[in-house]
Amino acid sequence: MESRYQPKVIEAKWQNQWETDHLFKVEERPDQEKYYLLEMFPYPSGKIHMGHVRNYTIGDVVARYKRMRGFNVLHPMGWDAFGMPAENAAIKNNTHPAKWTYENIAAMREQLKRMGFSYDWDREIATCKPEYYRWEQWLFLQMARNGMAYRKESYVNWCDPCQTVLANEQVEAGLCWRCGKPVRQKKLWQWFFKITDFAEDLLVHCDLLPGWPDKVTTMQRNWIGKSQGAEIRFPVEGKDNLSISVFTTRPDTLFGATFMCLAPEHPLVPALSAETEHAADVAAFVDRIALQDRSAKAVENYEKEGVFTGAYCINPVNGRRMPVYTANFALMEYGTGAVMSVPAHDQRDFDFAWKYDLPVVVVVTPPAEILDSATMEEAYTDDGILVNSGDFDGMKNREAMGAITDFLEKKGIGKKTVSFRLRDWGISRQRYWGAPIPMIHCPDCGVVPVPEADLPIVLPEDADLLDGGRSPLPVLEAFAKTRCPSCGREDARRETDTMDTFVESSWYFERYCSPHWDKGMFDPSAVDYWMPVDQYIGGVEHAILHLLYSRYFTRVLETLGLVKFKEPFTRLLTQGMVCKETITCPEHGLLFPDQVAYHETPVCSLCAQPVTVGRVEKMSKSKNNVIDPNVLLDQYGADTTRLFCLFAAPPERDLEWNDQGVDGCYRFLQRVWRLAEKWLPRITGWAPLTDSTGLGGPFKELYRKTHETIKRVTQDIDERFHFNTAISAVMELINVLSAIDDAAELKNPEKSAVGFSLETTTLLLSPIVPHFCDELWETMGHQQSILCSPWPTHTESATVRDEMEVVIQVNGKLRSRFSAPTDTDEETLKKTALSDERIIGFIADQPVRKVIVVKNKLVNIVV
RNA sequence: GCGAGAGUGGCGAAAUGGGUAGACGCACUGGACUUAGGAUCCAGCUCUGGCAACAGAAUGGGAGUUCGACUCUCCCCUCUCGCACCA
Numbered sequence: 036m037e038s039r040y041q042p043k044v045i046e047a048k049w050q051n052q053w054e055t056d057h058l059f060k061v062e063e064r065p066d067q068e069k070y071y072l073l074e075m076f077p078y079p080s081g082k083i084h085m086g087h088v089r090n091y092t093i094g095d096v097v098a099r100y101k102r103m104r105g106f107n108v109l110h111p112m113g114w115d116a117f118g119m120p121a122e123n124a125a126i127k128n129n130t131h132p133a134k135w136t137y138e139n140i141a142a143m144r145e146q147l148k149r150m151g152f153s154y155d156w157d158r159e160i161a162t163c164k165p166e167y168y169r170w171e172q173w174l175f176l177q178m179a180r181n182g183m184a185y186r187k188e189s190y191v192n193w194c195d196p197c198q199t200v201l202a203n204e205q206v207e208a209g210l211c212w213r214c215g216k217p218v219r220q221k222k223l224w225q226w227f228f229k230i231t232d233f234a235e236d237l238l239v240h241c242d243l244l245p246g247w248p249d250k251v252t253t254m255q256r257n258w259i260g261k262s263q264g265a266e267i268r269f270p271v272e273g274k275d276n277l278s279i280s281v282f283t284t285r286p287d288t289l290f291g292a293t294f295m296c297l298a299p300e301h302p303l304v305p306a307l308s309a310e311t312e313h314a315a316d317v318a319a320f321v322d323r324i325a326l327q328d329r330s331a332k333a334v335e336n337y338e339k340e341g342v343f344t345g346a347y348c349i350n351p352v353n354g355r356r357m358p359v360y361t362a363n364f365a366l367m368e369y370g371t372g373a374v375m376s377v378p379a380h381d382q383r384d385f386d387f388a389w390k391y392d393l394p395v396v397v398v399v400t401p402p403a404e405i406l407d408s409a410t411m412e413e414a415y416t417d418d419g420i421l422v423n424s425g426d427f428d429g430m431k432n433r434e435a436m437g438a439i440t441d442f443l444e445k446k447g448i449g450k451k452t453v454s455f456r457l458r459d460w461g462i463s464r465q466r467y468w469g470a471p472i473p474m475i476h477c478p479d480c481g482v483v484p485v486p487e488a489d490l491p492i493v494l495p496e497d498a499d500l501l502d503g504g505r506s507p508l509p510v511l512e513a514f515a516k517t518r519c520p521s522c523g524r525e526d527a528r529r530e531t532d533t534m535d536t537f538v539e540s541s542w543y544f545e546r547y548c549s550p551h552w553d554k555g556m557f558d559p560s561a562v563d564y565w566m567p568v569d570q571y572i573g574g575v576e577h578a579i580l581h582l583l584y585s586r587y588f589t590r591v592l593e594t595l596g597l598v599k600f601k602e603p604f605t606r607l608l609t610q611g612m613v614c615k616e617t618i619t620c621p622e623h624g625l626l627f628p629d630q631v632a633y634h635e636t637p638v639c640s641l642c643a644q645p646v647t648v649g650r651v652e653k654m655s656k657s658k659n660n661v662i663d664p665n666v667l668l669d670q671y672g673a674d675t676t677r678l679f680c681l682f683a684a685p686p687e688r689d690l691e692w693n694d695q696g697v698d699g700c701y702r703f704l705q706r707v708w709r710l711a712e713k714w715l716p717r718i719t720g721w722a723p724l725t726d727s728t729g730l731g732g733p734f735k736e737l738y739r740k741t742h743e744t745i746k747r748v749t750q751d752i753d754e755r756f757h758f759n760t761a762i763s764a765v766m767e768l769i770n771v772l773s774a775i776d777d778a779a780e781l782k783n784p785e786k787s788a789v790g791f792s793l794e795t796t797t798l799l800l801s802p803i804v805p806h807f808c809d810e811l812w813e814t815m816g817h818q819q820s821i822l823c824s825p826w827p828t829h830t831e832s833a834t835v836r837d838e839m840e841v842v843i844q845v846n847g848k849l850r851s852r853f854s855a856p857t858d859t860d861e862e863t864l865k866k867t868a869l870s871d872e873r874i875i876g877f878i879a880d881q882p883v884r885k886v887i888v889v890k891n892k893l894v895n896i897v898v
Numbered sequence: 899g900c901g902a903g904a905g906u907g908g909c910g911a912a913a914u915g916g917g918u919a920g921a922c923g924c925a926c927u928g929g930a931c932u933u934a935g936g937a938u939c940c941a942g943c944u945c946u947g948g949c950a951a952c953a954g955a956a957u958g959g960g961a962g963u964u965c966g967a968c969u970c971u972c973c974c975c976u977c978u979c980g981c982a983c984c985a
Contacts, residue, residue, distance in 0.1 A: 249902075253901065253902055254901085254902080257900085257902095258980095281985075283985060284984085284985065285985080337983080364983045366984070368984085369985075370984070370985065373985090374985045375985075381985070454984080454985090456984060575979080575980090682922085684911075693910065695924055696923070699923055699924055702937095705937095709938090759912090760912070760921085760922080765922095767921075841918095844917085844965085846965070846966085847965060847967095848966090849918060852918075884965085885965060887917090887965055893917055893966090897965045
């Protein structure tokens, strides 16, 4: 044992040793219970950041713990390697995205290794490799064949700076999730995955994921957004062949529908306004709205507006003539793109009717009140009784919803229906750095799938990105020009769009089961053994996108008969962000942490002026509050970094970075080191104890405390992943050991009590600070890595104290306390309490009405 | 607006099948050892009053249930996150 704790030395030593011993390599062992632990794989941006460190540390503790508990643990790591940052960096540095990506992977792999994570590196994957995306292309072909992937021309979210289409999920409040610029609508032919076919199934199964945080399943439910209602057809006046279909959740208000609003992009808008005097106005309006900023902020400020198309439709239940408008608040993406407007009972319709002087007809009234459409100041949206609704008058509106829908169904003018907010997943990207979509466009045969034998369609590496990052693929003849596999025409064109990178991350966890399998996406027997993932860990920012797509993909695989399960992740832990306070200098603005000098108050090291310590915010480059893991590794080592990440907060909560807290963790390790150094030479020959016989005083307490600590740490890690309290428990044990007087010569059982506590401390800390513990373990004379040792178990009876402190309350207020042997009977406790001097004083001459006794805890005297 | 979550010392946090509020750590204060200490060790550390013993108050605010509430119920306030013209 080194005489001083030198993290650099021992961490390098043990990382080497583990690698030499192939300690983390796993394979299927049907006789052993498996545990698949997965952390969300990183995008190879170039550097590991604190969020990664925290995420992977949490995972590593669980992986190592489960392994010590006897599980066969799969703990893989890989790279989500396609995507735009690689292209952007390539343009900026005049290099190739592949080169940039692989260099980043190499750098980040080294950083992860320095952290001592227990990955089976033989299973490493990078999604940009043909051997990986080949099987994604294969799956695409299966999906296309089975109607799960299809092509359609549609309005898409288009980002001009990025020159690409974005999925709805990639549009955040109307802005591109990558560059933050506004997104506009553009019509393009796109490939889609029919995720909506699984909307109901994905929604229902949200209730069957007990291992997921409610927050995440709730977000998914909201995102899928199921609404029950009716689809109703409104004939267009004067055009027998035309009708407008609407979706409504309020069929009960049908009699109050007085006008109709179509989305500006609605296909009927040009048809209805054609040959009317309104045609020009309508066209101008549609064009204007198409260019409007759709960001939430902008939308909030938009007034409801619209223009009359010149057409009327007929309310099928009362024959009312309803003017048809096109309006900015009607959305083509939801329902049918048409809204039956009921101004009396919908606030938007009410505002619109007010503005354009359209009739308001009340059809639902509150029970005790008569609503007058002429004096209403806002829409009435609550429940009530139907009026002005023909045969349905007097019915409760809740009942009328079903009754009116039934009536419409009988008449053949409507039907009960369900609408989802979830859209089909547009996966086409007009980008270079992605997996090519394996389709061919032939002038004669149309869209033809690439024959499976021709896979993979390899992304050509000799291509350079064009201006603005545009994809070179469409103009790269060597790639784009191809032979039609169906008719043999030589001038067919390849599909030059690539797939959304979320496609790669939707099945990588299955690939890890057999990462080198070349006969399919994965070896079915390996997937049968390992999947589903027992514990998935990652940031909550993926609560919708990645997690929903992964769930969807697993259903696709199940439908195609490739896997036997529906849900990929049994348990999910969403860890909080890593945050730090921001610091602002009046002169130099936002400061980096190393630009602050601490005298009596923190000052700017550039100008010596006092600085303002701002809010604690997520670490980000723009806030100058980033801590580089490399710096920590150099200064403290991996174990201290890991320890602090786990100790500072429970995993699901945000972690506030605190440099002094890191120091404290370092000191703790040093303290344990010194204790071991002090005691180990003095307890040679210690042997495990079966009980506390022969122990007294502090040694007896040490023995008891050790058992208690095993119990607490095991519960904290196993049941709750509360590593912070697990570490606290070990600290308490260390405090007990520290307090033992080391002057006297030890007797035999005492040596054993100390040995037991030291060995237990090492075992309990080993998943958290593995290098440190392996070094101690070796010093204690063990030959094998501590990772191969079984997790310690406690003896319940050994955790019990001989004496318990019992508190005495009077009317629920703590007044005194005494010590009594554990499990003293209630009658004795009561007597002792009532004869307590201080209690007698408190009770004085008040009559005792009741005495409540809780064994080993308290006596409460009610007077 | 809708949905979800959270409010506890100077700070990060413990404690919720109701039972000693503040474990553990950081910071701070005092002391010891020291040429020195920003190392280490010991002690103190919720607030108010008091030299102290002790007393009183306190888990965002207010009610309630209970012998007893951070914990359960209701109302209110604040903050964070997610969704947001969804018909």
